[in-house]
Amino acid sequence: MRQLVIVERVCLIGHILSKVFGLLGILLVIPNAEVILNLGTVGETAMQSSMANGGVVDIILGTxxxxxxxxxxxxxxNWLAxxxxxxxxxxxxELLGTSTGFPFGDYSYLSGLGYKIAGLVPFTIPISWFYVxxxxxxxxxxxxxxAEKPSIVRHIAAIAVGALLFTCWDFALEPGMSQTAFPFxxxxxxxxxxxxxxxxxxxxxxxxxxxxTVTALLWRNASIKLERSQLNVPLIVYISNFVFAAGLSLGSGFAIPVLLGFFGGVVPAVSLWWRTANTSSQTAVEANTEMQVAPVKVALK
Structure with a gap:
């Protein structure tokens, strides 16, 4: 298990670094591509490779x-569920959307996100839906x-809030990914x-x-109780992906969608993370309290 944790952390760090380099590349390198291309064959190869594979590596590492x-x-x-x-x-x-325009609208994918399923949807798109x-x-x-207070209302609320957090990421993502110097x-x-x-x-x-909703039904008999420290990876993934999207959109001059995504997504996500109980800390506090109270009880006898 320790080896899995190491691989997980390496991939997470690589995912974040890929986001940083990708953002710098799109905002700084591509608009000044002539500087790189002037380096000759090496510069041209590096430019082509980064544009063709950068987004793919980033998403695979996150997945x-x-x-x-x-x-x-x-x-x-539960993972597979x-x-x-x-x-x-x-x-x-996505296949329905790129073919008919429903449910997202009339759009098409360009290059930069890897092999396209049926020639329409990059394979990295559905796996990014998964991990974010x-x-x-x-x-x-x-x-x-x-998990602590199960009810149909809480299940529905979790689905609605989860979908809202996911959609708020797209508020920041859409303008940048479709209108930068290198659109996807x-x-x-x-x-x-x-x-x-x-x-x-x-x-x-x-x-x-x-x-x-499908997952909630599949998880209905599962006991999934997470404490705050166990949500660190999901929170880091969510925020790092939002920052990348926000950087692209702000670099293209779109501040309002980023602000909507920030206040509708990032702020609630951090609040929910903070609201989650940290069981290990509570246990330590309770144990410490019992140790302090015990002598008092003895003294009263």
């Missing part, structure tokens, strides 16, 4: 890190104390919300809520 975390903390069955619905439902939704979606859902579920997708008919159709966000919320 591996969250998968190992989920396997360690949730167990094999989220991963499989999230991947298959999201890829189905799981992070959002776990934060919502633990913060709302679904484009809209056939740019929408009213800073180039993105409002329909897109309804599609994100609906798709993520659907696979979170």
């Amino acid at each position: 591996v890190a969250v998968s190992i975390f989920a396997y360690r903390v949730l167990g094999l069955r 989220f991963m499989l619905p999230s991947v298959f439902i999201s890829v189905g939704s 979606g799981l992070s959002a859902y776990l934060i919502a579920r633990a913060g709302l104390q679904v 997708w484009y809209w056939e008919k740019p929408g009213a919300f800073f180039g993105t159709p409002y329909q897109n966000y309804a599609g994100w919320f609906g798709t993520s809520a659907l696979f979170m």
